[in-house]
Amino acid sequence: MDAMTDAIPDLEARVRRVVSRWGHDATSLVQVLREVQEDCGQLPPQAFGLIARYLRIPYSRVRGVASFYSFLAVEPRGEYRVLFSDNITDRMAGSERLMEAMCHRLWVEPGKVSEDGLVSVGRTSCTGMCDQGPALLANGRAVPALDEARIGQLCELILARTPLAEWPAELFAVQDNVRRADILLGHGLAPGDAIRAALQRGSRGWSEHAANERSWREAYVGAAQGPIATLEEIKRSNLRGRGGAGFTTGIKWEACRHATGLARYVVCNADEGEPGTFKDRVLLASHADLVFDGMTVAAYAIGAGQGFLYLRGEYRHLLEHLEAVLERRRAANLLGNGICGQAGFDFDIRIHVGAGSYVCGEESALIESLEGKRGVPRNRPPYPVTNGYRQQPTIVNNVETLCAAALIAVHGGDWYRALGTLKSSGSKILSVAGDVARPGLYEYPFGVTVRQVLEDCGAMATQAVQISGPSGMCIDATEFDRRIAFEDLPTAGAFTVFDASRDMFEVARNYAHFFAHESCGFCTPCRVGTSMLVSAMDKIHAGNGTQHELREMNRLNRVLLMSAHCGLGHTACNPILDTLKRFRPAYERKLRSLDFTPAFDLDGALDRARQMTGRDDAAAHLESQP
């Protein structure tokens, strides 16, 4: 403890600096914690008290919030904290072997801090680098494309205590891997085009009069024309949310526009946490202006003055770039006051960076996190469109949805609707990864068959495809003529391919661990149920499973579906049920024929004693069980 205080002598000044940068505002608690940790390289125990004092909130709230997010280290995690991305695609690409090699080289046990306090090595949920995995996060910075050489290089840098800022830049290089572009990825628009087009819709010789009025939105009938015309185009396009749920965007925007409140907010959900998806990473890296154009168009349509981009912590490497784009847009009058010369059109965007929590992708949990709280989904109703950020009307839209909205602002709703299927207009970006020759982004008009995608990405001997990540569905080869569309296979974009060599039981087990790790713990069924699913799957994996486990998982699924608080719990059983239905032999060959086998393993229980005594001879083992 004392050694740690000595290590950061000016802790108080550092905390004060961060807190004042965030305006002493308790709703910025997550950001304050994250920045203090970045600044100090850790969160020293004394920091919690200081943050509580400067933000004037209870100490226990600071602890409670910090311990919710897995990237905030409430316990010492070493000078270097290495977290291996643990998506199934990382595992398929050899992440376990690489992690073992690193632990061996650094002389550290997984999940623990090395004895000299230098480094810890652990696992984290999918970091969104599935097209260039295996990947890891080193002190929050993404390092993709791992192989033995890279692991060796990282170990040398860590052992030499080289500061991350001095690590070779190529370690952090992330590729876009756009393999097929359609209207969105090939948009060809300049920054601000969408905003100017939206303003144009309202002009028709009226808009200049709105200039000196109280509010461009309310004061003058003519001034409302542009926003309403834009909203009409969004509605006409029949655009549906790209985050997975598929709610009609125009209806969401209209409900927010009509809701009464003191202020309205636009939130861009860039908490792309579904294992296997990485499209938003590319949109933010290479099309940030389109994303911000979409947010600004949304602000124009609903009358919002403030926007937030909630960037998942795994994409921390994009923050400086995104801040620079925002700065450039302010200078170009695409943000700030009187946007594009439209008096009263005032809007700005702030970036909040997440800190390792999948459930924050759920819109009400995301808002809680924006407000500096634990990311626990709210009770609904009321919904965010009426009671969102600070209880004010708020729209939360996915990155890709906002990009599509920008396109619609330029080209109109009919143009957009001409593409895709009856109930799914426009295009969809798929994040293709797994057993394919060319992983990356593939944008198609809605309605494309799974078979077409598999052909384009060079998939061979495909056994199964996980559509939309673990919360989506797993399909087998008999279903490859099904179509990507809300009518058939709705998806948030993940498209993970498994060839015939893969054990689908292990795929489901990986996903079960994911849900248990990410459950917020608010409700009983999800908190306990997801962990019990894990223990049942682990028991089968260990060769001790029986029909009893299969029955128990069915029972847990019923409880989760009936009573879980949010979508995480409702979908936590999907991977197991889908694979059980389609790949039952993968489970059954692991089962013992007995009806019940205790998970307790008598010989295994002696493991610890053997470790302590350094013995592993035959006499230190019980006779093998019958």
Added chain:
Amino acid sequence: MSERPSFLLDGVEVPFEPGQTVMQAALAADRYIPHLCYHPEFTPHGSCKVCTAKVNGRLMATCTTPAESATEVESNTEELNELRRTLVQMLFAEGNHFCPSCEKSGNCGLQALGYDLGVMTAGFRHLFPDRPVDASHPQILLDFNRCILCELCVRAAREVDGKHVFSLAGRGLDKHLIVNAESGRLVDTDVAVTDKAVEVCPVGVIIRKRVGFATPLGERRYDGTPISAQALADAPRPLERHHD
């Protein structure tokens, strides 16, 4: 007199005041819906899910669902009681509950609910978490082994005592109760033994020292009256009282 709005609960008409939840209206009308984290004196938050019922066919936590006219609520069905039994079993498996040696036995909401719902076995493998107790306070013991994370103490301290004593930390299965002190010890908080937060714990986490067995086993709160009847006896009633 204008007609009061009402909904149907298991086929029986339940009147409600605008703003009431299904649970509040049901209890006021002498109708019981099993629950654990709900308490009439504090803001409902809907985490235990024991009160889940079908509201117009949709499964909802009745403690947070606003009552609405002309809705049909199904609660006392075998399907839902089976769900409740499973949830109670999950809570038993999650913590370390040893009823025979627990001084809360007989006064415990979890135990009483288990009996009332007919929970006969643990149903799941016990997780046996490692949860140290906090005996730092001279008058109050915290035995986290029995915590069911209902947050009643968190709410009672905040809403009634006007203090910050308890909070939740961690997430998922690691979610746990903490106290508002840098030392992490109860003695360093401003808790008082007379606080509502100390009295409200439905299980045996927050225990007043030296009064343990003042009421002998057999004469305790739920020894004579099942929790379903006790909850109705405790429920706040409108002044007009029921007429039967």
